[in-house]
Amino acid sequence: QEMSGEETLxxxxxxxxxxxxxxxxxxxxVIDAIGIQMYAKRQIKTYSGGNKRRLSLGMALIGMPDVLLLDEPTTGVDPxxxxxxWGILAKVRESGSALVLTSHSMDxxxxxxxxxxxxxxxxxRCYGSIQHIKSRYGTGYSLLIRLKHSSDAEKTRSRVLETFPGAVMKEHHVVQMNFEVPRSGSWSALFxxxxxxxxxxxxxxxxLSQTTLEQVFLEFSRLADSGEMLKQSSETFTATTDAEIGGDERYHSKSPILAHNYYDNEIVEDERF
Incomplete structure (x- = not known):
């Protein structure tokens, strides 16, 4: 705390x-990359939470290690x-370093x-690309409708629920309605x-859009909290990865992994190589 950011680096x-x-x-x-030029010679105890986060990232970047470990790298910083x-970390990944991060931000x-x-x-329980996770474990699709007149809301709600059995209206604000539509048939048929x-x-x-990563994450949380996950065998993970991506050479290449640990309530990104 008594040292300056530059001295620490x-x-x-x-x-x-x-x-x-x-x-x-x-x-x-490193100072230029993390953007603390104005504060580099000041004592760390005078830093804001955001600047301390930047300095922590800078400390990890010194020497460009093969594996970079970061815990909530953007917590407490402005957008x-x-x-x-994120841009710095993307460049680090592209340079060949492996990233291991924890984060609670789906973005x-x-x-x-x-x-x-x-x-x-x-x-x-699952492993794959973002698209793979959404397609395999998404609960359905999100249908967002904007009406011309608020008086059409009730008729629209009835017709959507009739047209898509199992659909649920998630939100309704004046002329905007949001429905969760279950998966059935192909994308083309749905459109x-x-x-x-x-x-x-x-x-x-x-x-009409696919389930977001946030929604998939919340669904896994719900299953875990309800105890349904405990009833499933560990073969679920092996079956999905082996069948859908196990034969892909990219499975063995450097690629970040996002994991959620429900005991620690954190998300972990890893990069296997």
């Missing part, structure tokens, strides 16, 4: 064996700084991960049905 550079003639250049490069950190996971895994009670409904009811606008 210099200390880590010495600890990691960076040659003396390269130390200052490397430290300055602009968060994007900056962060989607921004930094190429592979994801969800862990429940100490066991992996065709929705388009016909839009013409019939004269929607102002509508969008």
């Amino acid at each position: 210099l200390m880590f550079a010495r600890i990691r064996g960076i040659p003396r003639n390269e130390t200052q250049r490397m430290v300055q490069g 602009k700084a968060r994007r900056t950190i 962060e996971c989607e921004a930094l991960c190429t592979r994801l895994a969800i862990m429940v009670y100490g066991q992996f 065709e049905t929705t388009e016909a409904l839009a013409e019939e009811l004269q929607f102002e606008d509508y969008s």
Whole structure:
């Protein structure tokens, strides 16, 4: 706390064996990358929470290790700084370093991960790309409708629930309605049905999208909390990965993994190599 940010980075550079003639250049490069030029010579105890996060990232970046371990790297920082950190981490990953992160932000996971895994009670339940996870474990689709007139809301609700058995209205705000539509048939058939409904009811606008990663995450949380996950065998994870991505060479390449540990209530990203 009594040392400055620059002194701390210099200390880590010495600890990691960076040659003396390269130390200052490397430290300055890290300072520029994490954006603490104005505060580098100030004592750490004067730093805000966000600047301490940036400094922590800088300490990890010194020497560009093969494996980078980060715990909640963007917690407490403003949106602009968060994007900056994501950009830095993306470049680190592209350089060949493996990333291991913990995060509670689904946006962060989607921004930094190429592979994801969800862990429940100490066991992996699924593994794959973001699209694979959404397709395999998503509960359905999200149908967002914008009406021309608020008076059409009740008729629209009835027709949507009639057209898509099992659909649930999640939100309704004046002329905007949000439904969760169960998976049934192909994408093309679903769009065709929705388009016909839009013409019939004269929607102002509508969008049909796949389940978000956030929704998948919450569904796993619900299953874990209800005890349903405990009834499933560990073969679930093996079956899905072996059948759907096990034969892909990318499975063995460097790729981040997102995992959720329900005991610790945290998400873990890893990069296997």
